[in-house]
Amino acid sequence: MKTRFKIYKTLGFVILFIATITSCTNDLNITPKDDQTVLSEDLFKDETAYKQVLAGIYANLALTGTDGAGSSNLKNIDAGTSQFGRVLLYVQTLSADQMIWSYENDPGTREIQRNIWTAQNPLLLGMFSRAHLSIALANNFLRETTDAKLDERNVSASVRSDMPAYRAESRLMRAMAYYYMMDIFGKANFVTEDDPLNSQPPVYGRAELFSFIESELKDIDTDLVDARQNEYGRADKAVAYMILAKIYLNAQVYIGEDHYSDCITYCNKIIGSGYTLASNYLYNFMADNNTNDAKNEIIFPIISDGLTTQNYGPTTVMINGSVGSIEQNGTEVGVSQGGWGGALRVRKQFANLWGAAFANDDRNTIISDGRSIDITDISDKDSGYIVQKYSNATSTGGFGVDQTFVDTDFPLFRLADVYLMYAEAFLRGGGGDQATAVGYINALRTRAHNPNTITSSDLTLDFILDERARELYWEAHRRQDLIRFGKFTGGNYNWAWKGNGSNGISLPSYFNLYPIPTASMAANPNLTQNPGY
Structure with a gap:
């Protein structure tokens, strides 16, 4: 079992679902499977509960239910469509343009990969619901950790000293959920801890969400743990900087405004925080990426542990799915020999890069032979090339502890992306330095043992898009x-x-934007459908 923040041990597993079935979920119109309220004052008699409840917010990124990998804590939403x-x-x-899923009878996948989705797609409902559950769990934690609540419970000074950082982490995770809602759906039910439970939530569009995410992440900066100083798997200042850099790079899409110089600013903050590239590119995608030197490159992971957090998450899907139907190469990557029988392949346009x-x-x-x-x-699972990136x-x-459920953490944010964002923001007029941008690209190529480094004349936006595809x-x-x-x-x-086709x-x-489920x-009657659907 991997050593990580205890959210991914049994205690955090349980706490996620204690939190899930409280009334806090109602403030975002999420329907849990059990409507009983169990998050009572009795829970907080043990002061370790505060960290455990915080753990539930993180656990929601990886876990889906209490009864194994196939269970879901959300009513009428399957585990496989809501992790x-x-x-x-x-x-x-x-x-x-990078991936094909062979088994189109899996709910929702055919429509997603063929770009023919509708508002009834279960994967979109899973994304919408799971992100809002993150928001609800964060709101619940913030409601339970006010000064008034801590005073009522006579919480010790040692626990209270941790609370500003805990609350900042909770707000960061909520902001990250709103970021994905802004990017994917363009709107979200909007609730904070200050709103009454069971109220009908208003809906925020992209402009309002952008403003909230930006101000929230800046406001918590002082209370967040410094970059690379928190427990592995927990968020810190660099995670907040990463989300800010992301929204600034995409601001023209989100709000029609140029924020490339702000993107450069926050890329520099991350780069200056002591992160370094892993010595081997593939270390980022291996079962020990929490302990090999990829830990110096990965800014924030979604944790996976084949023993204690068995789930059908992204790395379990990709490692089993990328085992070739012809190659039967599963034992090379630490799963069963046949894996999932050629479930995943790549599209021609990606292969041609x-x-x-x-x-x-x-x-x-x-792998093309x-x-x-x-x-x-x-x-036809024998057609199309396969890849062996994740392992x-x-x-x-060695290998992970289980031959289906993998130990490989999903690198949600990593330093290589920051290098590429800096170069792109530079090209889009955000300032920075050309030699620095070229240097970052060449650092990635050198790390990959590619002797074909670039010069300033090679650095174009089209080049960046292709290089992002190859790296990320x-x-x-x-x-x-x-x-x-x-x-x-x-x-x-x-x-x-x-x-x-x-x-x-053409699309x-x-x-x-995806449709609102x-x-x-x-x-929520306040939610309206996105145009065109």
Whole structure:
């Protein structure tokens, strides 16, 4: 079992679901499976409960239920369609030009990967609900840790001294959930700890969410633990800086304003916080990425542990899914030999990014022997190339503890992305320094043992988009990147099965946002559907 913040041991597992079934979920119109209220004053008689309840907010990113990997704590939502990291991967990666899922009878996947989704898609309901549950859990923690509540309980000075940082972490996790809602759906039910329980929540659009996220993350800066000084798996200042850099890089999409100079500012803050690239690119995606030197590159992970947090999250899905139907290479990556029988492959447009200049690049994990590059029939698992980026093996030659549920943490944010964001923001007029931007790109290539370093003349926006694909594939960034570059909708860039055409067809512009799930609108009359749906 990996050593991590105890949210991923049994106690945190239980606390997540104690918190889930309280009335706090009602403030965001989430329907838990059990409506009893168990988060009582008795819980806080033991002062360790405060850290445990905080743990539940983090646990919601990885866990879905109390009865094993297939259980869900949300009514009428399956575990496989509501695990936070998994649905994030689906909406940001499966919907774009890098990934194909073979088993289209899995609920929602066919519509997502063919770009024919509707408001009834269960994966979209899972994403919407899971993000709002993060918000509800954070609000609950903040309600239970006010000065008045702590005074009533006569909480000790030692616990109270930790509370400003705990509350700041809770607010950060809530802001991150609102960030993903802003990016994916363009709106969210908006509630803070100051709103009464069981009230009908107002709806915030992108402009209001942007303003809230920005002000909230700046406001908590003083109380957050310094970068790289918190327990592994917990958020710190650098996570807040990362979200700020992300919203500033995408501000033109979100609010129609240029914030590239702000993006540069926060990239510099992260880079100046002591992070370093892992010595080996693939260390970031191995079963011991919490202890090998990837821990110096990963800014924030979604934790996975094959013993204590068994779930069908993104790394379990990708490692089992990328085992080839022909290759049967599961034992190489620490799962069963056949894995999931060729569930995942890559689309032709992504495969074509790896020309001769990348033949020996460590980031190039494509396996193509005996395979056609084209996928003309999605159900034909022997067609299309596969990749072997993620692994349940360790950097020291061992393997994770389980052959299905992997130990590999999902690197939600890492330093390499910051380098690429800096270079892009520089090119978009945000300031910074050209030599520095070139240096960051070359640092990534050098780390990957690619001798083809670049010069200033190579640094263009088109180059950045392709380099982001090569460095960050299958890390839940691609849809956002394509939208920012004006290539997700429309017909100026088509990929295999875009818009349900085998060679790709144009998408209407309203597909830059997902629809609001029908069930979510039914729960809150203030929610309205996004245009076009």
